[in-house]
Amino acid sequence: MPVSTALLPISDFIPTIRLAIPRFRTQVGRPPAPDAQQEACILHPPAMPLQIVAGPGSGKTTVLVLRALRLVIVDGLLPEHVLLTTFTKKAAAEIRTRLIEWGLQLVGYLKQHGPPHLQPHLAQVDVNRFVTGTLDSVCEDALRTLRAATDPAPALLEGFAADALMHRRGLTNTVYNNGTIDPAVASFLANFTFDGTAPRNVGDLIRSVRPLFDRFAHDIINLPAFQALPTHTGARALLVRGYSAYMQHLRDTNRLDFALLEQAFLERLRAGRLTRFTDVVRAILVDEYQDTNLLQESIYFELFRRTHGSLSVVGDDDQSLYRFRGATVELFRDFRTRLAAVVPNIAAQRLDLIANYRSTPELVSFFNSFIVNDPDFSPARVQPPKPAIRAQLPSNGARVMGMFRSDVSTLATDLAAFLYDVFRGNGRAVSGTMGQVTIAKAPQGGDFGDAVLLSHSVNEFTSGFMGSTPRARLPHELRRELAVRNVGVFNPRGQALRDIPVIRQLVGAMLECLDPGAVLQSAMRLRGEAQQYLSLFRDAYTQYAGTNPLPVHPHGLSAFASAWRRRQSQSGNPWPREWPILELCFTLLAWFPNLRDDPEGQVHLEAVTRAISQSATFSPYRALVLHGSGQHDRISVENALRDIFAPIAESSIDVDEEIMPSVPRDRFAMMTIHQAKGLEFPLVIVDVGSDFKTNHAKTRFRRFPDKPSNVTQLEDELAPSCSVGTLRLQRTALQRTFEDLIRLYYVAYSRPQSALLLVGLDTCLQYSTSIRHTATFWRADGTWDWRTPYSGQRHPPQANNLPLELI
Numbered sequence: 001m002p003v004s005t006a007l008l009p010i011s012d013f014i015p016t017i018r019l020a021i022p023r024f025r026t027q028v029g030r031p032p033a034p035d036a037q038q039e040a041c042i043l044h045p046p047a048m049p050l051q052i053v054a055g056p057g058s059g060k061t062t063v064l065v066l067r068a069l070r071l072v073i074v075d076g077l078l079p080e081h082v083l084l085t086t087f088t089k090k091a092a093a094e095i096r097t098r099l100i101e102w103g104l105q106l107v108g109y110l111k112q113h114g115p116p117h118l119q120p121h122l123a124q125v126d127v128n129r130f131v132t133g134t135l136d137s138v139c140e141d142a143l144r145t146l147r148a149a150t151d152p153a154p155a156l157l158e159g160f161a162a163d164a165l166m167h168r169r170g171l172t173n174t175v176y177n178n179g180t181i182d183p184a185v186a187s188f189l190a191n192f193t194f195d196g197t198a199p200r201n202v203g204d205l206i207r208s209v210r211p212l213f214d215r216f217a218h219d220i221i222n223l224p225a226f227q228a229l230p231t232h233t234g235a236r237a238l239l240v241r242g243y244s245a246y247m248q249h250l251r252d253t254n255r256l257d258f259a260l261l262e263q264a265f266l267e268r269l270r271a272g273r274l275t276r277f278t279d280v281v282r283a284i285l286v287d288e289y290q291d292t293n294l295l296q297e298s299i300y301f302e303l304f305r306r307t308h309g310s311l312s313v314v315g316d317d318d319q320s321l322y323r324f325r326g327a328t329v330e331l332f333r334d335f336r337t338r339l340a341a342v343v344p345n346i347a348a349q350r351l352d353l354i355a356n357y358r359s360t361p362e363l364v365s366f367f368n369s370f371i372v373n374d375p376d377f378s379p380a381r382v383q384p385p386k387p388a389i390r391a392q393l394p395s396n397g398a399r400v401m402g403m404f405r406s407d408v409s410t411l412a413t414d415l416a417a418f419l420y421d422v423f424r425g426n427g428r429a430v431s432g433t434m435g436q437v438t439i440a441k442a443p444q445g446g447d448f449g450d451a452v453l454l455s456h457s458v459n460e461f462t463s464g465f466m467g468s469t470p471r472a473r474l475p476h477e478l479r480r481e482l483a484v485r486n487v488g489v490f491n492p493r494g495q496a497l498r499d500i501p502v503i504r505q506l507v508g509a510m511l512e513c514l515d516p517g518a519v520l521q522s523a524m525r526l527r528g529e530a531q532q533y534l535s536l537f538r539d540a541y542t543q544y545a546g547t548n549p550l551p552v553h554p555h556g557l558s559a560f561a562s563a564w565r566r567r568q569s570q571s572g573n574p575w576p577r578e579w580p581i582l583e584l585c586f587t588l589l590a591w592f593p594n595l596r597d598d599p600e601g602q603v604h605l606e607a608v609t610r611a612i613s614q615s616a617t618f619s620p621y622r623a624l625v626l627h628g629s630g631q632h633d634r635i636s637v638e639n640a641l642r643d644i645f646a647p648i649a650e651s652s653i654d655v656d657e658e659i660m661p662s663v664p665r666d667r668f669a670m671m672t673i674h675q676a677k678g679l680e681f682p683l684v685i686v687d688v689g690s691d692f693k694t695n696h697a698k699t700r701f702r703r704f705p706d707k708p709s710n711v712t713q714l715e716d717e718l719a720p721s722c723s724v725g726t727l728r729l730q731r732t733a734l735q736r737t738f739e740d741l742i743r744l745y746y747v748a749y750s751r752p753q754s755a756l757l758l759v760g761l762d763t764c765l766q767y768s769t770s771i772r773h774t775a776t777f778w779r780a781d782g783t784w785d786w787r788t789p790y791s792g793q794r795h796p797p798q799a800n801n802l803p804l805e806l807i
Contacts, residue, residue, distance in 0.1 A: 006074045007118050008110075013074050014039055017066065020109030021102050034062065041351050042066045046075055046283065046310035049348035051335045053316065053382055055389040056367070056750035057358025057680070060314045061091075064285050065098045067312060069106055071283050072125060073118075079103070080129040080280060083303075085138055086287035087322075089658050091678050095287070096132045103127030131281070135296055136258055139265040143256075146276040147268070154256045154264070160652040161614040162257035163206050164643065166213065170246025171205060175238045181205055188235035192714045195698075201527065203650050211324070213243050215714065217259035218293040218326030219722040226721040255617070259295075266299050269306070278303065283310040288678075289335070290315035293326035294724045301342045311339075311348075317382045318371050319747050321674055323740055324711045330727040333382050350382075356389045358680050363756055364391035366400045366803070367749040371742070374779040380731060380739050397437040401430060401757045402804030404765050408690050411759060412477035415685070418757075418807070419668065420485050422683070423448050430807050439755055442682065448487060449665040452679075453478065454748045455687040456702050458670045460494040474690040474759075475670050482668060490663050491670035492603035496651045498533050501540065502594055503604055507648060508541025509557065509588050510581070513564035514625060514637050524638060526646055533649035534641075550591050557591045567627055578624045581640055582612045599664045603655055611653045612644055619643040673748045684752035686745070688775040689760025695770040701737075703773035708733030709740065738780045745775040758804060 008016065014034065018024045024033050034042060041063045044050045054060035068084055071077045084099075086092050104127055111122050131138065144153045157165065167176070175185040181199055189208040190198040199205040215221065223243075227236045250260055268274050284303055286292070292300070292315075304311045313335060320329035331338065336348040356364050368388045372378070378385065403418070405411040418439075421428040427440025441450065453475065460476035472480075479489045497503055511534060515521055521534055545558045559570070564584075567575045585608065595601040616623040621636040623644065629636075647653055663669040671679075673686075692699055700706050708716075712733035719725025728736070749756060763771050772778040 007076050007121055008074050008114070010043055010074055013043065013070055016073075016110070017069075017102075017106060019113075020106045022105070023102075034059065034066065035355055037351070037353050037355060038063050038066075041312075041353065042070055044312075044349065044351065046071060049304070049310075049336075049339060049346060050312040051289075051332075051348055051350045052312065052314040052353060053350060053386045054314050054353040055316060055356060055386060056319065056747075057356040058353035058389070059355075059357060060287065060316075060353060061095060061098065063353065064287055064312075064314055065095060065102060068099060068130065068283070068285055069103055071310065072103075073106065073110065076121060077282050078124060078129070079127055080131065081282035081309075082285070083131045083138065083281050083283065084285045084287070085133060085135045087134065087291055088678065089134060089137075091287065092133045092137070096130070099130050099132065100127050103130075135299065136261060139261050139299075140256075142274060142277045143261070143265060143268070146274060151268070151273065152254050154254050154261075155617055156261060157250075157255055157257050157617060158610070158614055159654055160611065160647045161617050163210060163652065164647070165249065165255070165618055166210065166246050166257075167202060167206055169249035170213075170242040171202075171209065174242035174245060175209075176202060176205060182235070182238055184232065184235040185238055188232040188239075191717065192710045194710055196710070201529075203527070203529065203652070206652075209239070209242075211711075211714065212239065213246070214259045215326055215718055216243055217263045218295050219718055219724060220294050220298065221718060221721045223721075226718065229720060262295050262299060266295065266302065269299065269302050278306045281307045281309060284312070286311075286313045288315055289313040290317050290320040290329050290332040291322040291325075291327040292331050293328055294331065294722065295326075297331050297338070301339065304339075305343050316386075317380070318386075318743060319677065319750075320743055321677055321740075321747060323715075323736070328724050328727065329380070330730070331724070333380075334727070352386045354387050354389050355392050357392050358753055359391060359750065360393055360398065360754060361391040361395050362399050363749075363752055364389050366756065367746055370749055370777065371746050373777050374738070374742060374774075376735065376780050377739060377742050380735075396754055397435065398430070398439060398755050399805045400803060401439075401755065402765070402806045403757060403759045404689075404762050404806070406762050408472075408474050408477055408761070411690060411761070412474060412481045415478060415759060416481035416485060416487075419448065419451060419482070420487065423451070424485070424487075428807070430805050439683070446682070447665045448668040449663045450681060451683040451685065452663070452669045452671055452676065452681045452751070453685045453687060454671055454673050454676050454751065455690075456673065456744070458491055458493055458672055460491070474687055478668075478670075488664075488667045489670060490599055490667035492600045493655050493672070493675075494670065497604060497607050497653050497655060498537075498649055498651050500604055502592055502601065503608065503648075504537045504540035505544040506541075506585070506588060506592050506595065506605075506608065507645060508537035508539070509545070509561060509591070510584055511538055511641075511645060512541055512561050513584060513588075514581070514640060516561075516565040520634065520638055521641055524641060526642065527650065530646040530649040534645060537645075537649070550593065557588075560588075560591075575627050577628055578626055581623045581625060581644065582609060584625075585609060585612060599667065607653050607655050608648065610656070611648060615640075615643040673744050676751055677747055680751055680753055682752070682754045683757070684748070684755070685757045685759055686748045686775070687760065688745075688758050689764035689771070689773060692764055692771050692773070693761055694763075695772075703741070703771070703775065704778055705734065705737045705741070707737075709737040711740075712736045735780070738774065741774045757807075 038059055041052050052060065052063065064084060068082050071082055072079055084095055086095060107122055107125055107127065110118060140156055175182045186198040190196060193208050199208045223240050227240050229236065247260065250256060256264060281303060284300060286300060315332045317329050317333055320327055336350065339348050340346055403415060405414060418428055422439055423441050423446060427438040429436055429438050458475050459473060460479065461470035461472055463470060475491055475494055482489055518538060548556050563570045569575055589596055595605040612623050619639050621639045624636060625640065626632045626636040692703060701709060715728050716733050719729050764773060764776060778784050
């Protein structure tokens with residue numbers, strides 16, 4: 001608990017940070033920070049739980065960090081007593097950076113100028129000891145280092161490694177037998193697949209079952225109740241058996257996937273087996289609370305109940321994006337009543353942050369109008385809804401712009417020319433009803449890293465259907481147009497890992513080193529997709545090696561692979577009995593410099609090396625190739641083919657661009673809107689319609705859904721079996737599907753600092769078109785209306801009447 005007597009008078013804290021931290025000193029043309037709303041949040045009494053509803057660009061990270069520092073300086077906590085969690089690794093790193101930077105400045109100032117009685121406390125303060133991270137990382141660290149002496153340290157499985165064990169230890173012999181998916185299970189899962197079709201192979205099965213199994217944990221599903229529901233009883237029973245077998249294997253082998261990680265933390269927390277953790281924590285601050293799921297809420301509430309500390313949560317119901325990961329925005333909406341139900345005699349207070357320090361008034365007015373456009377969305381917001389966001393920056397004269405063309409190729413050409421003018425030329429003059437404005441890079445210097453293309457999907461090609469040739473989408477066409485102008489792109493998720501040429505060449509080289517001529521591969525019972533792509537990898541290597549690339553070795557790449565085939569060292573030393581495949585990968589990089597030097601290549605290489613290292617957590621030979629051990633030599637290679645290379649070939653390995661701390665300054669970034677959450681850019685380009693030429697049924701889910709999403713249908717299916725189900729069912733599945741799109745584009749429209757450009761095809765601007773889109777202010781009831789934020793007048797429906805300066 002915070003001390004009853006403040007070490008520093010609370011009234012002195014804000015003036016002190018303005019003196020101690022240069023960022024917050026009053027400057028000409030810049031208002032002093034924090035503002036009155038932020039001050040109220042920072043100075044709120046620690047003993048009273050606090051819910052902060054924070055609009056975009058309102059300084060919620062600043063508030064969290066300064067509130068944490070206040071708990072140390074004013075209330076006498078030590079940094080190790082303060083827990084701060086957020087949703088992404090990147091956001092956690094930002095919070096930690098600010099805590100250390102501002103904390104050092106504040107503590108240093110007070111050591112020189114603070115009162116004498118504060119000095120003994122300051123001597124104990126080490127700002128590096130704040131407990132920060134994602135909730136997953138905090139749980140993992142606690143289970144490893146703060147567990148009871150009798151509890152072993154668990155091994156955490158990521159991505160495909162967890163899926164591999166789920167398949168082998170959970171699904172096989174329950175829902176998957178002799179290469180066949182149980183028909184009842186396939187029929188049941190068809191309700192929750194992306195396109196409504198039943199899983200056709202084991203890869204489809206894993207992708208269909210994983211969200212369900214994760215929801216069992218995230219929603220704290222009552223499995224007997226789920227199994228007892230009157231429909232699909234056979235399928236439910238088999239799935240519960242498979243889940244139970246998978247969970248039991250993880251527990252028996254002391255492994256955890258991400259869902260079980262949080263579940264295990266909560267179980268040990270409730271059992272009193274994490275007292276070394278709860279005895280230390282005295283304050284809990286949670287960022288991005290709107291994306292919390294029921295399991296995570298239970299952890300936070302249990303921590304609060306056991307620590308009797310301070311609890312502050314920050315979020316924005318209008319920016320909840322992660323329903324597909326189990327997020328339940330109603331937990332944030334109803335935070336105060338839910339907390340009071342768990343911890344009696346506790347009354348939380350709500351404070352709002354609505355001053356926007358990120359965007360110009362024109363941009364703020366645009367996204368303010370967007371979020372209230374559809375009356376049906378209002379009940380999904382906190383009640384009462386937070387007030388309209390207020391812009392604090394001056395106008396730069398630029399209204400929201402639009403670039404719409406007849407086809408994707410023309411759009412890419414014109415968009416590339418616009419970007420080149422802005423960042424390499426003298427800027428682009430835009431004429432409109434507000435007069436002429438020049439869009440240009442900042443006078444003090446700017447580059448392509450100051451801009452971003454946001455889209456529902458950044459895939460550079462469409463999926464080939466029934467053998468058809470994939471079609472290039474706007475991200476690829478724009479990459480090509482920028483390349484003509486010698487401008488690079490940063491879009492590591494633009495293609496599946498298996499389709500990237502240099503990855504094909506590298507993986508093919510490893511395959512030829514380990515299994516020359518595919519002798520073992522051909523004899524194995526790998527799935528058809530795996531065999532097909534493994535062969536493509538080998539072909540890509542053969543063609544590349546034929547060019548004699550970068551002959552850093554006297555005999556080149558082919559000679560290196562040949563020595564590996566023979567297991568004969570080129571140096572004359574004996575061949576080792578064990579050779580890590582990861583070491584082979586890194587050795588081959590001498591012939592693939594782009595994977596070391598190019599930012600996208602580094603991300604792609606990380607995905608390959610992560611696949612190798614993760615396979616060591618479940619593969620019998622731990623990603624090693626044996627030599628001189630009889631049949632184990634062959635089996636070790638077969639295991640590598642099955643556990644490392646087949647998942648790459650089957651596109652089971654995800655790319656994690658978060659390993660890059662920031663977008664390279666000279667690259668133009670392309671991101672999904674989900675990836676951009678929490679980020680900001682001077683210029684934001686939002687693709688609202690480059691894929692929508694006609695009112696095709698397969699694109700409606702991305703613009704104007706006519707049926708519930710697979711995610712909301714899964715929520716409905718699980719609702720009778722979990723306590724959070726009644727909250728979700730207050731809104732229909734279709735309403736929740738529309739809500740997700742509205743929130744998605746609200747996030748996109750609130751990212752820019754100076755300029756926002758909407759792009760798409762001409763058909764998206766025509767009022768008479770049947771291509772309705774929530775992003776262009778169509779409402780769920782099929783009506784369209786635009787209340788201009790500048791005059792308050794209603795415009796009659798007509799073509800091109802969105803408030804855009806068309807360029």
